[in-house]
Amino acid sequence: MDEILRHIFSAGTFNQMLRSATPVALAAMGGLLTEHAGIMNIGMDGMILMGAFIGVLGSYLCASAAMGVASAVLLGVAVGLFFALFVVKFKSDEFIIGCALNTFAAGLTAYLSRSIFGLSGTSGHDIAHLPTVHLDFLDAIPFFGEILNDNSFFIYLTWGLVALMWVFVYKTPCGFWIRAAGEKPETLRTAGISPERMKWIASILCGICCGLAGAHLSLGYLNGSFVEGMSNSRGYIAFACVIFGAANPAKAYIAALMFGFFDALGYRLQSYISSDLTSIIPYLITVVMMVYVVVRGQRKKTTLRTNTTAQKE
Amino acid sequence: MQRRKIDLGYAASLLLSIALAFLIGALILAVSGHAPLNAYTEMVKGSLSNARHIGDTLEYAMVLCICGLACAVGSRAGIFNVGGEGQLLLGAVVAAQVGVAMEGSPKIVVIVCAALAAMAMGGAYAFVPGVLKVKLKVNEVITTIMLNTVAIYICQYLAKGPWRNSNPNIIAGTENLAQGYWLARPIAGSKLSSAIFASAVIAFLVWYIMQKTSVGYEMRLTGQNPRFARFAGLKTDTIVILAMLVSGAMCGAVGMFRVYGAEHIFKSSISNEYYFDGMMVAMITQYNPAGIILMSLFFAFLKIGAAGMEANAGVPNQIYLILQTVIIFFMAAQRGIAASVRAAAAKRTAQKEARARLAEGGARNG
Incomplete structure (x- = not known):
């Protein structure tokens, strides 16, 4: 038992936690912007999938992982524009557009992957992938050094992005307007700023974040390969993280880490029980997270109410 | 009269969307080096050229129709059941195992038990997100999607583990169903089975209940305006949970079929x-409901035809997903597109008028 626990709570698990959490966290950074702007963005899964494919394609065509990331970012802009065109300009049902976007992405990427790479996918092709970063000074630190070292560059980038996003959302005028576009669109309009434009901006930035998440997934996490349906509901989990973190970048990142931890835990437990059962864990945890966040919200509301009635008395 | 007018406009935009989807599909085909006309011909051949293909198309239309109606039952009452995939799979695995466990019993008993078990399983699996939504206001879209993945892994576990096939060549599958329990097949070689009659009954019942009875009306009221429905004395919570149960049971039944x-x-x-x-x-x-029945035939044609297209024209069959979603994009945006076209036209006439007035004024002053 002791040995099992040591195996489960090893540095490797926490390293895996970071690696699993990163694509979800990147997508969640985009999802929280659309959430603030008042758009229910179910389509992130498709955005990630397309980013993953275009990342691989760009890297394959230009023989450079950096070009792959750049093309994924460009695609993110395009998808964000597309999403906003339908949801903001044409005022379509965002749930239907999101669902359709996911199916569209699944169809398009599978179609293109088979057309370009053949039936066996990218496995036979040599695709430049993102390098890992080795920091010498981390070698000196025993446990944490092992966790933090030799990771894909994107893991460190994500930390920067979380901080940047926090500043953007809470400390810049543009972030303030995006939040207002979701909460009080008419007030924002009175102030002379178009809420629609803010929704466009949020959608485009969300597209970019999801594109990055996809590029990391295919070029970093899986070392330069594309698998059909590889986003594997990560977009939905990112959405759950946004809800769980109340669209706060830091809290959403913590939620993503939590998902990553349970994902890593599942990997570790595979040595002891069926991998099909361990794969369930992160998805079940997401459901539990969704329930918890609602229950917590309601409890807060009731304590607030009892407090105010107590004051009155 | 008003209603018919709306329906006509809707039908016209649907046809236009389908035409546009095929046009965009042709563009994608041409860009990726396939002859579009040849591919589309193979698509028609693949789904309609002989009795076997027509049978397969009908079988898939049946699946789509019941799944679509299951989704509609929930959506009408204001709850999106995105978890039908999981309910279908769990229903299927339970039904298969019932058939294996009850081997030796008469056919009718096994089939009834399997159908009931599948529906109970599907319903129960839909019940959980339904209750979470009603009692705690937990977003049902996320919970049902997560439960889909959970169900997929549970089924895989069962089919690989405790309920696995004794034939080691079948890696993830339950025991084969004894031939005596197979549903009759009206067309030899096609996957179409007598389940289509049961599906027709289900489809008719759902259509009738949703369109013609007070229960259907109460469901719609709950979906459109839950507050009003509550004030009108409807038990909205019960209606939503019931809708979810029925929706899940229908998905489970599809699994059994x-x-x-x-x-x-x-x-x-x-x-x-x-x-x-x-x-x-x-x-x-x-x-x-009536639209779903018709539309599922068209989508089945796309899907089964795409398989034929892949076999005979070498086009990856996923093109049907692209066609399908392009239609959805256009249909979801039809009102918005029409509104922006109208707005642009209005703007143009307003500008023209303004310019004419300016010219008039200029002439008078001059």
């Missing part, structure tokens, strides 16, 4: 995101 009619075993080919295709059908037709 797939096992007893088409595959005769539970394996991963029981459903490859079929529920999502059905959901798309429901969305396009704005959850209208």
